Amino acid sequence: MKIIQEASLKQYNTFGLEAKAKYFIEVKTEEELINALRNNEEELLVLGGGSNILLTKNFDGLVLKNSIDGIEITGESDNDIVVKVGAGVVWHDFVLHAINNNWGGIENLSLIPGTVGAAPMQNIGAYGVELKEVFELLDALHIETLRKKAFTKDECQFGYRESIFKHLAKGQYVITSVTFRLTKRNHRLNTSYGAITEVLKQNGIENPTIKDISNAVIQIRESKLPNPKEIGNAGSFFKNPTIDKLDYEMLKLEYPDMPGYIVSENEVKVPAGWLIEQCGWKGKKRGEIGVHKNQALVLVNYGGGDGNEIKQLAIDIRESVIAKFGIHLMPEVNFI
Numbered sequence: 076m077k078i079i080q081e082a083s084l085k086q087y088n089t090f091g092l093e094a095k096a097k098y099f100i101e102v103k104t105e106e107e108l109i110n111a112l113r114n115n116e117e118e119l120l121v122l123g124g125g126s127n128i129l130l131t132k133n134f135d136g137l138v139l140k141n142s143i144d145g146i147e148i149t150g151e152s153d154n155d156i157v158v159k160v161g162a163g164v165v166w167h168d169f170v171l172h173a174i175n176n177n178w179g180g181i182e183n184l185s186l187i188p189g190t191v192g193a194a195p196m197q198n199i200g201a202y203g204v205e206l207k208e209v210f211e212l213l214d215a216l217h218i219e220t221l222r223k224k225a226f227t228k229d230e231c232q233f234g235y236r237e238s239i240f241k242h243l244a245k246g247q248y249v250i251t252s253v254t255f256r257l258t259k260r261n262h263r264l265n266t267s268y269g270a271i272t273e274v275l276k277q278n279g280i281e282n283p284t285i286k287d288i289s290n291a292v293i294q295i296r297e298s299k300l301p302n303p304k305e306i307g308n309a310g311s312f313f314k315n316p317t318i319d320k321l322d323y324e325m326l327k328l329e330y331p332d333m334p335g336y337i338v339s340e341n342e343v344k345v346p347a348g349w350l351i352e353q354c355g356w357k358g359k360k361r362g363e364i365g366v367h368k369n370q371a372l373v374l375v376n377y378g379g380g381d382g383n384e385i386k387q388l389a390i391d392i393r394e395s396v397i398a399k400f401g402i403h404l405m406p407e408v409n410f411i
């Protein structure tokens with residue numbers, strides 16, 4: 076375990092932005108984590124896969140890369156398997172491991188960038204499935220006291236791209252492992268998302284396996300979302316806003332094509348990508364940064380972009396969406 080001074084964070088954030096950390100340390104075990112925290116008096120930034128951050132400046136403190144490894148079966152019943160996974164495991168590696176073992180439940184979450192430890196922070200979700208549906212518990216270390224605490228599903232207070240770790244418990248814990256309950260048989264397949272149904276049909280698959288669904292999701296993601304290894308990005312930059320049903324109905328009179336998903340009796344969720352596209356941003360470039368050409372919800376860094384330029388672009392997008400639709404977009408990405 077080595078402390079690096081003035082470390083470049085470029086390879087540790089999927090936007091590929093250049094920023095420096097005063098100190099940087101990578102921990103591979105819980106013991107290393109405890110040691111790193113015990114001796115630290117600096118401001119702390121914990122990184123998983125760096126797939127949900129926008130670095131706008133150098134970080135004047137300690138950046139801790141959580142690389143705690145390991146996949147361990149901790150329980151089993153006729154139908155289910157309970158698996159404890161180290162926070163540093165790459166999310167998609169775990170998805171592939173599950174599929175290879177015929178464990179169902181996370182196939183719709185294929186190819187999401189980031190690590191297992193970061194997944195509960197924002198209750199990752201895609202194609203009709205959210206992490207909370209397969210979540211059993213997580214273990215975390217309290218940064219101040221170095222005490223371990225297990226969080227149940229209720230305690231995590233999961234919501235749409237939300238958890239207690241973005242609110243009440245923000246900055247207080249480092250997640251060390253996440254335990255999942257997956258199915259060994261009688262998989263509960265979720266093919267409700269339109270694009271999945273289409274791809275399965277195109278591929279001539281009538282009775283999909285979890286692997287078929289994973290492959291379909293991979294195909295859809297690869298066609299719409301830029302690969303961060305090729306073009307810097309952090310997935311959806313904004314959350315899809317939820318608006319009042321009455322406001323939705325009023326807007327619908329003016330914009331009959333406006334998509335919307337009912338989330339409760341009085342609320343409708345509107346795709347931010349659609350709103351941003353309607354404001355003319357899709358595919359727009361500003362020097363080395365821009366809005367992705369296939370999915371307007373994704374801001375990109377083509378190479379030498381700067382975090383502040385992306386931040387300014389996000390502000391301009393947000394303002395134009397307010398001006399046109401009266402809807403306030405909120406970022407999904409964390410600004411540093």
Ligand code: EPU
Binds near residue numbers: 300
């Ligand atoms: N749309 C447009 N223009 C665009 C993009 C989207 O009109 O440029 C429209 C689509 O035609 C469709 C609707 O918006 O009618 C929804 O689009 P899509 O299926 O691509 O999903 P999304 O709502 O834009 C969300 C998640 C993604 C997740 C997909 C699939 C959020 C903020 N984003 O995007 O998550 O992969 O659904 O479930 O909820 C992420 O969080 O980083 C992420 C990629």
